[in-house]
Amino acid sequence: MSTDYMIINALGILDNPNAEHSLAAAHKLVQDSDDLTIDARTLADAHASGLTAVNITLGYTMGDAEPYSHTLREIDVWDRFVADNPADLVKVLTADDIRAAHRDSRVGIIYGFQNAVAVGDDPTRIAQFHHLGVRVIQLTYNQANHIGDGSMAPGNRGLSAFGHEVVEALCDSRIMVDLSHSGENTCLEATRAAKLPVSINHTGCRALVDLPRNKTDEELRLVAERGGFVGIYFMPFVNATGHARAADVVNHIAHAVNVCGEDFVGIGTDGTVTSIDDLDGYRAQLAEHVAHRQAAGVGAAGERADTFPFVEDLRGVDQFHQLIRLLEQRGFNSTRIEKIMGRNFLDYADRVWAA
Known part of the structure; x- marks a missing residue:
């Protein structure tokens, strides 16, 4: 197994969930x-x-905070994280910054949103966000917003007129248009409207598990045909029971490759590298957290109190190497694995972020 694959997580979390500070915040609906x-x-x-x-x-993703000011403050927080750890972290502004991170054994931090509400009614804010270092903006979370419908919005109404303006402004600023969490029509319409390739940075395949957070073959194929990127997540939605295993993730990757081709599929785990040490304690808190998300209208079908929001046998520091081993066992050659683990995202970044 090669140990020098470039590993790019198209959506993940950098955190130690066992630290006292993170544990104290674990019960919050909005972290x-x-x-x-x-x-x-x-x-x-x-x-x-x-x-x-x-x-x-x-x-801003959800909650009571004022989206625009909250988002600006969050950018400052991450600028401080990066500045405080210069030997380990680097802020990614270009695809070459990712190449440099690999060369220098640092971790590139790509700033992204999971909801575009902070744009407000002013698309010119998108250029400001780009100036501040944001390189990925997801149009919606699970619920509807003024840009389009999320995956749990019952109307599946697609992209709004203002949403078309947002997509155009994102392309003008060369920010990735991320369609994770979007409703099916929002995804299809945004993909067709965008002047640049778009992404679905963390999802599964609805042909395998029919849940709203997963994408149909039509959505996956259209994104790939237009030069985009699809990242498969390590989430309960890859198994109909919610008790997802590593083999399920491999199945979704293989299906996405069959639909999209091997040049357009990667990973977006939606989780941490550092494992939760006390799973029993976490399980005790999970029911309350899921109930709060459902009550607030931000949860997704498939989120349940008895299922972890991660794949139990594909977590921790070995998760990427374990996935590589499983892909090898599936018969994927080293070139295909290299693409899935990072090169496809890097190539997509070149297509979108290049001036």
Whole structure:
């Protein structure tokens, strides 16, 4: 097995969930960047995992905070994290920054949103976000917003008129248009409207598990045909029971490759590298957290109190190397595995971020 694959997580979390600060925030419905712990274990685990770069979530996703001001403050928080750890972290502004992170054995931090609400009614804010270093903006979370419908919005109404303006402004600023969490029509319409390739940075395949957070073959194929990127997540939605296993992730990757081709599929785990040590304690808190998400209308079908929001046998510092081993066992050659683990995302970044 090659140990020098470039590993790029198209959506992940950098945090030590066992640290006292992170544990204290674990019960909150909305966790902010201030709630994260970037400590020695976080950084050591990221390096040990082989991680080259990760798209982290910052800014407003849901909750009562004022979206725009909250998002600006979150960018400041992450700028401080990066500045405080210059030997380990680097802020990614270009695809070459990811290449440099790999060369220098640092972890590239890609700033991304999981909801575009902070744009407000002013698309010119998108250029400001780009200036501040944001390189990925997801249009919606699970619910509808003024840009389009999320995957749990019952109307499946697609992209709004303002949403078309947002997509155009994102392309003008060369920010990735991420269609994770979007409703089917929002995804299809945004993909067709975009002047640049778009992405679905963390998803599964609905042909295998029929849940709203997973994408249909039509969505996957259209994104790939237009030069985009699809990242498969390590989430309960890859198994109909919710008790997902590593083999399920491999099945979704294989299906996505069959639909999209091997040049357009990668990984977006939606999780941490550092494992939760006390799973029994975490399980006790999970029911309350899931109930709060459902009550707030931000949960997704498939989130349940008895299922972890990660794949239990594909976590921790060995998760990427374990996935490589499983892909090898599936018969994938080293070139295909290299593409899936990072090169496809890097090539997509070249297509979108290049001036």
